Amino acid sequence: MSHKLRPESLMMTHGYKPELSEGAVKPPIFQTSTFVFQTAEEGKAFFEVAYGLREKGQDENLGLIYSRLNNPNLEILEDRLCLWDKSDDCAVFESGMSAISSVLLEFLKPGDLMLYSTPTYGGTDHFIHDLLVKINVTALPIRPDHTKKDMIKMIEKSGKADRLALIYLETPANPTNDLFDIGRCAKVAKHFNKKYKDKKVHVAVDNTYMGPLWSHPLTLGADIVLYSATKYIGGHSDLIAGAVLGSKEVIGRIKVLRTFLGNMVGPHTAWLLLRSLETLKVRMEAQMKNAQAVANFIKYHPKVKRVHYLGCIPQGTKEYKLYKKQYSSPGAMVSFEIKGGEKASFKFLNALSLIKLAVSLGSTESLAQHPASMTHIGVSDEDKKAFGITSSLIRLSIGVEHADDIIWDIQQALEKV
Numbered sequence: 001m002s003h004k005l006r007p008e009s010l011m012m013t014h015g016y017k018p019e020l021s022e023g024a025v026k027p028p029i030f031q032t033s034t035f036v037f038q039t040a041e042e043g044k045a046f047f048e049v050a051y052g053l054r055e056k057g058q059d060e061n062l063g064l065i066y067s068r069l070n071n072p073n074l075e076i077l078e079d080r081l082c083l084w085d086k087s088d089d090c091a092v093f094e095s096g097m098s099a100i101s102s103v104l105l106e107f108l109k110p111g112d113l114m115l116y117s118t119p120t121y122g123g124t125d126h127f128i129h130d131l132l133v134k135i136n137v138t139a140l141p142i143r144p145d146h147t148k149k150d151m152i153k154m155i156e157k158s159g160k161a162d163r164l165a166l167i168y169l170e171t172p173a174n175p176t177n178d179l180f181d182i183g184r185c186a187k188v189a190k191h192f193n194k195k196y197k198d199k200k201v202h203v204a205v206d207n208t209y210m211g212p213l214w215s216h217p218l219t220l221g222a223d224i225v226l227y228s229a230t231k232y233i234g235g236h237s238d239l240i241a242g243a244v245l246g247s248k249e250v251i252g253r254i255k256v257l258r259t260f261l262g263n264m265v266g267p268h269t270a271w272l273l274l275r276s277l278e279t280l281k282v283r284m285e286a287q288m289k290n291a292q293a294v295a296n297f298i299k300y301h302p303k304v305k306r307v308h309y310l311g312c313i314p315q316g317t318k319e320y321k322l323y324k325k326q327y328s329s330p331g332a333m334v335s336f337e338i339k340g341g342e343k344a345s346f347k348f349l350n351a352l353s354l355i356k357l358a359v360s361l362g363s364t365e366s367l368a369q370h371p372a373s374m375t376h377i378g379v380s381d382e383d384k385k386a387f388g389i390t391s392s393l394i395r396l397s398i399g400v401e402h403a404d405d406i407i408w409d410i411q412q413a414l415e416k417v
Helices: 040-050 072-085 096-107 122-135 148-157 182-195 230-234 248-261 267-277 280-298 318-326 341-351 381-387 403-415
Strands: 089-093 113-117 138-142 164-170 202-206 224-228 242-246 304-308 333-338 367-369 393-397
Touching: 072 089, 072 242, 072 267, 089 096, 089 248, 096 122, 096 164, 096 202, 096 224, 096 242, 096 248, 113 122, 113 148, 122 138, 138 148, 148 182, 164 182, 182 202, 224 230, 230 267, 230 280, 242 248, 280 304, 280 333, 280 403, 333 341, 341 393, 341 403
Parallel strands: 113 138, 113 164, 164 202, 202 224
Antiparallel strands: 089 242, 224 242, 304 333, 333 393, 367 393
């Protein structure tokens, strides 16, 4: 009797053959720099595929060459990540910014035009405004309320409609939880793909905030999905990594660039990520349940002006309809505005006991930070105001501690404000 196993079940075994590793139930760490070829002809064939000189044959396996190109830990990890996002292929990097910068460098050339959602992660924002401008890439910011018509008009008005190459989204947005319509942006890309048939416009989505569990952008019209795998995928604040997923053609291009940038993840980090994938679903579900309890507590607190959480979006609104279309959960990221500006924010953060004052997110421990003066300090004051990254905004990443203990800590810290 046939039965299709779910991703959380396959995370234990998929892509690994114990008989090739002395019967070990878990993949060992393949801590080696190079691999032996059986014949010179085999080595030549492996290199032809690795360097993109020819396509891999239908029944051909890309053999192991050198750990900058491939490694058993890396390959098993990439195979397993594909299951969550229903993707053809995956490339894992040594950091989230390695993944982001590699995608931007591969799909944007001097003179090109890109659309990008705002706000976005501070590192991405800096890369767009500091590095891409130096190679003559024009970047147009979009907001959640921009319609398809608005975006097409912006692109045409730029005078570079024929050079549109990438639409880059981060949704939900960091740190405000703003939602961008992936399907709408895919329609904009399709419009220009039809108009300028010699140039393909790709849609890339940073899905870090929802992890591979609660949203699947490739099924919503995106061509590329990115993660800071440091966050939910790693989930223990003990590694740095990034991941990109998409079609064979898209990831093939990215892997060739990765080969020569040399920014793939190492075998030990890949092994740690394989460990983390086994508990991804149970961790994220626990974090989401805790976040719902936290949001329900702080939204009624007299010292809180506003809560930014998907679970607090009013039903019947356009935003709620988009939330239900794109996500299967409200997630575990909660931002809120405290009354009293930066002074009150700092008093609250300094009074926390259980929750740690640190950047990053998606880990087993709860974390709190002040975006305006920390992760998004490089964003201009004008943009901070426009995006709602105020001095009153606090971002919480909810962990797996007991919900009552997290709420106790928030309550006692608010009392000190």
